[in-house]
Amino acid sequence: MAGGAIVSTGAPKDYPAKLTFFVLFASVVAATGGLIVGYDIGISGGVTSMDSFLSKFFPSVYRKEKENQSTNQYCKFDSQVLQMFTSSLYLAALIASFFASSVTRMFGRKWSMFGGGITFLVGAALNGFAQDVLMLILGRILLGIGVGFAGQSVPIYLSEMAPARMRGMLNIGFQFMITIGILAANLINYGTSEIKGGWGWRISLGLAAVPASIITVGSLFLPDTPNSLIERGHADEATRMLRRIRGTHDVHEEYNDLVAASEVAKLVKHPWRNILKRKYRPQLIMTILIPFFQQLTGINVIMFYAPVLFKTIGFGGNASLMSAVIVGLVNVFATIVSIVTVDKLGRRKLFLQGGSQMLACQIIVGTLIAIKFGTSGEANPSKTYAAFVVFFICVYVAGFAWSWGPLASLVPSEIFPLEIRSAGQSINVSVNMLFTFIIAQAFLTMLCHMKFGLFYFFGGWVLIMTTFVAIFFPETKNVPIEEMILVWKAHWFWGRFIADEEIHIGGRIEMANGILKAGSK
Numbered sequence: 001m002a003g004g005a006i007v008s009t010g011a012p013k014d015y016p017a018k019l020t021f022f023v024l025f026a027s028v029v030a031a032t033g034g035l036i037v038g039y040d041i042g043i044s045g046g047v048t049s050m051d052s053f054l055s056k057f058f059p060s061v062y063r064k065e066k067e068n069q070s071t072n073q074y075c076k077f078d079s080q081v082l083q084m085f086t087s088s089l090y091l092a093a094l095i096a097s098f099f100a101s102s103v104t105r106m107f108g109r110k111w112s113m114f115g116g117g118i119t120f121l122v123g124a125a126l127n128g129f130a131q132d133v134l135m136l137i138l139g140r141i142l143l144g145i146g147v148g149f150a151g152q153s154v155p156i157y158l159s160e161m162a163p164a165r166m167r168g169m170l171n172i173g174f175q176f177m178i179t180i181g182i183l184a185a186n187l188i189n190y191g192t193s194e195i196k197g198g199w200g201w202r203i204s205l206g207l208a209a210v211p212a213s214i215i216t217v218g219s220l221f222l223p224d225t226p227n228s229l230i231e232r233g234h235a236d237e238a239t240r241m242l243r244r245i246r247g248t249h250d251v252h253e254e255y256n257d258l259v260a261a262s263e264v265a266k267l268v269k270h271p272w273r274n275i276l277k278r279k280y281r282p283q284l285i286m287t288i289l290i291p292f293f294q295q296l297t298g299i300n301v302i303m304f305y306a307p308v309l310f311k312t313i314g315f316g317g318n319a320s321l322m323s324a325v326i327v328g329l330v331n332v333f334a335t336i337v338s339i340v341t342v343d344k345l346g347r348r349k350l351f352l353q354g355g356s357q358m359l360a361c362q363i364i365v366g367t368l369i370a371i372k373f374g375t376s377g378e379a380n381p382s383k384t385y386a387a388f389v390v391f392f393i394c395v396y397v398a399g400f401a402w403s404w405g406p407l408a409s410l411v412p413s414e415i416f417p418l419e420i421r422s423a424g425q426s427i428n429v430s431v432n433m434l435f436t437f438i439i440a441q442a443f444l445t446m447l448c449h450m451k452f453g454l455f456y457f458f459g460g461w462v463l464i465m466t467t468f469v470a471i472f473f474p475e476t477k478n479v480p481i482e483e484m485i486l487v488w489k490a491h492w493f494w495g496r497f498i499a500d501e502e503i504h505i506g507g508r509i510e511m512a513n514g515i516l517k518a519g520s521k
């Protein structure tokens with residue numbers, strides 16, 4: 001059982017909720033934020049599997065790859081520098097996301113997005129024109145700073161602009177755009193690898209400038225959010241803005257609530273210290289564990305290194321890139337499944353189903369590779385055999401794309417009370433980046449040492465996280481954010497962290513026969 005019974009008679013606030021042009025425009029900007037993140041994830045694996053790129057920047061890896069086919073397949077791409085090319089971006093994003101949260105708060109969301117876009121543009125240029133590894137890595141670091149700023153400010157911007165009832169859907173829309181970015185990158189890699197003359201990788205890396213230009217220019221035309229304007233003392237402008245984005249004059253109630261929320265937030269002088277209080281323990285643990293678990297599904301092994309992995313199991317360069325495109329397509333379409341079902345089926349069902357599916361596939365893929373490659377890593381599997389592996393990898397990716405993919409950003413964004421929401425969100429982003437970095441840096445080495453066992457390793461983690469969800473994660477669908485505390489209070493385990501008198505949701509609370517009841521004002 002994952003939670004006690006909850007009866008909530010308090011209706012969520014229902015502000016005017018037209019989807020105006022302004023809000024639509026905001027969604028497009030958020031979309032380009034997702035594209036930037038996704039483009040990075042998808043582009044590096046393809047580029048690092050291109051011979052011309054490898055021979056220019058990583059000649060020792062290139063030589064190892066070209067050596068006699070009978071060498072150990074598991075280890076042929078094992079290189080710390082090659083991994084650093086992929087991972088440096090996430091380390092930079094991790095560090096940048098701390099600074100981004102202050103910029104976003106003090107100067108507004110808009111300038112944070114603009115700064116992210118510009119840095120990203122410079123990074124794309126450095127990469128496209130790179131002459132040596134240093135230029136390459138420097139470019140990646142700048143791209144990472146861009147990702148850190150965009151990843152911090154765009155989702156906040158989006159959820160502040162969105163009418164409350166469309167927030168969940170728009171939130172997954174951001175993840176959806178990440179998957180489109182990954183797919184676009186896979187397709188571009190497929191195209192540029194065909195270019196004779198060995199400069200195709202320059203186009204792959206340089207084209208990152210396209211989504212970067214969209215967000216840079218787009219942000220200049222964006223208004224800042226009413227929340228941010230109020231926070232920075234521009235009350236009149238905030239009223240005007242709220243009327244404009246909601247498409248009505250009748251914004252009095254929402255405006256007052258925003259002012260009240262901002263007052264409460266100002267009272268909390270130390271959100272970082274506050275978040276450590278015992279009563280926030282359930283949410284704090286979730287916001288650390290969820291992004292951690294998401295990365296331990298092993299998804300980025302596929303997203304970053306699919307072409308390299310497919311080469312390892314015996315595909316030629318072209319077939320590897322094509323397979324990565326297929327995986328990218330599955331990722332996009334399976335994400336749509338969660339957009340459509342998340343508010344009906346709920347989060348728990350998707351977590352549990354997706355987790356079981358991923359686990360089954362990891363066991364199958366690990367075993368298929370074990371049968372052919374054993375521990376020596378020497379084999380030449382048939383095309384059909386390799387296609388089987390790719391098929392089960394696709395089923396695994398589908399399981400991820402309708403569970404841990406979107407839910408790992410949706411859930412942390414909906415479980416925190418306002419006063420610590422942004423601190424909680426920063427923790428979520430940083431933990432995600434930290435473990436993305438670790439997986440990117442370690443995967444090729446892990447493959448070399450753990451061999452097929454690597455798939456069982458991630459499978460073991462998926463088993464742990466799925467069990468964790470089954471026991472500790474209460475359903476959060478359709479629960480108004482302001483009443484979320486009741487969900488934790490009613491849970492058999494988390495309830496003990498929250499004292500009855502600590503529940504304030506602006507309404508009458510009753511506790512009778514173990515049933516919590518929230519009444520509206």
Ligand code: BGC
Pocket residue numbers: 041175178179182294299300303331404405406408432436
């Ligand atoms: C994750 C990324 C991952 C992507 C795959 C995102 O939710 O944070 O690390 O590459 O999903 O679609």
